[in-house]
Amino acid sequence: MSLLRKKHWQRRHLMETFMKFIMRVSLFIVAGALGLILWIVIVRGLPSLSWDMVTKIPEGGYYMGKVGGILNAIIGSAYLAGGGTLLAVLFSVPIALYLKTYLGDSKWGQYVRLSLDVLWGIPSIVYGAFGFALMITIGMRASLLAGIIILAFIELPIMTRAMDEVIRRMPVDLEHAALALGSTKFEVALRVVTRQMLPGITTAILLGFGRGIGDAASVLFTAGYTDRIPTSLMRPTASLPLAVFFQLGSPYPEVQQRGYAAALILTIIVLAVSLGSRWLSARLNKYTIK
Amino acid sequence: MDSHIQVKNLNVYYGKQQALKNINIEIPKNQITTIMGPSGCGKTTLLKTFNRFFELTEDTSLTGEVLVDGKNIYDKDVDVTEVRKVVGLLAQRPSPLPMSIYENIAYGMHIHKMKKDRSEYKAAVRHYLEIAGLWDEVQKRLHDPATSLSIGQQQRLCLARGLAVEPEIILGDEPTSALDPISSQNIESRLIELKQQYTTVIVTHTLRQAKRLADYVIYMYLGEVIEAGPAKEVFSNPKHERTRQYLEGQF
């Protein structure tokens, strides 16, 4: 006599099959949304994407459908996100090093991580309003510099946590080995952890840059918008997300079309940055000890 | 010999690496079989092929057959949960589920809808706790979390939980290695009591335990079965040189 019955369609097995099916469907819907978004942006943006779009600034009557491009917004966004990222690196690298080498899982370390996570969750519209509140208090006008500072605030928690996650996985043995040789913690931080952190820093920089270049709500308040390419930190500047936003709000179909093209350009940049960080960190990871 | 499990031409691979090489053995019914061998020889892997647990590791593959009562448990039409009902497992470390002592025992019976009403469940829970020798210790606190038990008690709880789904075969993966000597002895004596009704297969790395428990012995080395036979014969007169070295080397 064998107790091994054949597979039979008991309720629990039907349930198993059914749940697995709707789980697959759910995952497919979420993944499918990405495909749908990319498809829409390409289909809408590609027809009006032209060489002029990326090489010219808006010329007379551009916003009524005449010639010109959005080079001002592309350069402006590069300045804004580049500057913001640079500023954020200067602060996030020391914080991440400190978290790993000195704080570990101590109370203060937990508070710092908590506050970084909380900062991460503050929406960019609030950062924008905060920037605006500061600017009217000190009498500063919308400018590239103000935009860079606010973007740095937005990128700081993202970048620090990204680095923290990478170096947290660094084996303790490595740190102990260095300490056993008589290094101070500072030397461990500077010589061992930084090397281990390199892929983390790279990923973090690209992650921060990607977030910064796509952010609209904060630069709306702080960087303003202009048709010119900024020549000084104190001048206002255009940005890609706002170029999309403003042009889509136009009643002229030609201008709306260019809004879609601008969205495509922005998407391409962001996806390139995201894929690039994946590729780079995989390459750099070869030289770290796991 | 009345065999309960038959293994035929079994090969197991982790990725490209072969973990078990052409295993052919029979495991006798209602006796205790111990699988011995140096660590890394594939004892646990072999054991895990008996309840299809080795499938839980990704990137594994298997050829050959494992027959329980003549039925290949790897056949397409076999329900894997049914296999695990028939072939129970006592793990290396006790793994109480995050629920009360009572619910731990009732869990498997609920899953398989084995009882009709609360009183039947209650009676069954008591019955299996008694078999595992735990009833006297826990009857006053059946609804405490299972994690409040000592490690040794937890392992007996896991034994009771496994028996509650009415298996025919009990697998033990070094079931006493995490326990203190007294708890170990307790588990061992339960296993000996139970061997009248269950076919038991124990992986062990201590030779002394094998000698205490075994009716039948399998000796493995580097993924192969070197020698298998009744405990008396193998211990007193090993046929294979390597088995003899292992038996002597331990003392």
Add this chain to the structure above:
Amino acid sequence: MSQENPTFSNQTNKQAEGRAFRPSATLRARQDQAAQRAFFIFSLLPVLLILFVTVALFFRSWPIISEYGLSDLLFGEVWKPNNGQFGFWPFILGTFWVTAVGVILAVPACLLASIYLAEYAHNRTRSIAKPVLDLLAAIPPVVYGVWGLVAIVPFVDDKLAPLSDRWLGSFSIFSVNQPTGFNVLSAGIVLAVMVAPLIISVMYEIFSTVPNDLRHASLAVGATQWQTIRNIILPQVAPGILAAVVLGASRALGETIAVLMVVGNIPQIPTSIFDSAYPLPALIANNYGEMMSIPLYDAALLSAALVLLVVILIFNILSIIVLQRMTRKK
């Protein structure tokens, strides 16, 4: 070894590092201490920044809070800045509706998808799903807005609204009262997709804190995988799942540009998912230009930002504390 190197001599001989066993005296140790102090100052930045943002917004919104009182602002139903009437209630409810619809749409799918990834999927599926979710998270809000404008608004208008009108019209929250697709549902759909990567990745991480022993214990008595998940794993991770949902909701609360582009921006109290709404973030973003032209307008908008910030801070802190606890246990 110390007889030729009396400890008091190292004050005159600073270069002789290593010989003295008083670490506080060596150059390297002092460098280490200085570095530690500098690092500490850097680590104050995130904590101070939260305080600073809150205080600055509070300071700037004080003129209007002190003049009207908090409850008049929060629960006032009329928004006519030109008449000096600043009632946030329609905007607060607009925010609530949009967020609620987004979260309700996102959570079931995210939970199922994360269970699949954590419990069923092969490594290969995971290695595809991870970058897909990362890309989804990387797409800027304004691009989501474009997608909503081009795909979701017409879809809601042409397909869902007639369907709902026909079958569910008798329930007031599904009734169709206005002729466009710029409504709460469109915004909710866009938000659901936007917060999905975050919710899935947090839930996935929560599932991976469950030790394998527990799964094996249940499987070993012959439970199916779904029985194991429902009876053993889900009760274990329930607080973390809830925290993930709250985290997703707080992300949705503050979303601005994408919502603004599809929600209609009509300052009314919505009663149906097919009504337009005007959430707080959209209010702030849409009116920044006129802020300085009307008295107290700037204070009103900044206090709207403050309200948003306070709610989000509470949501965030609670959920992050729960998540930190759960992941640390591992």
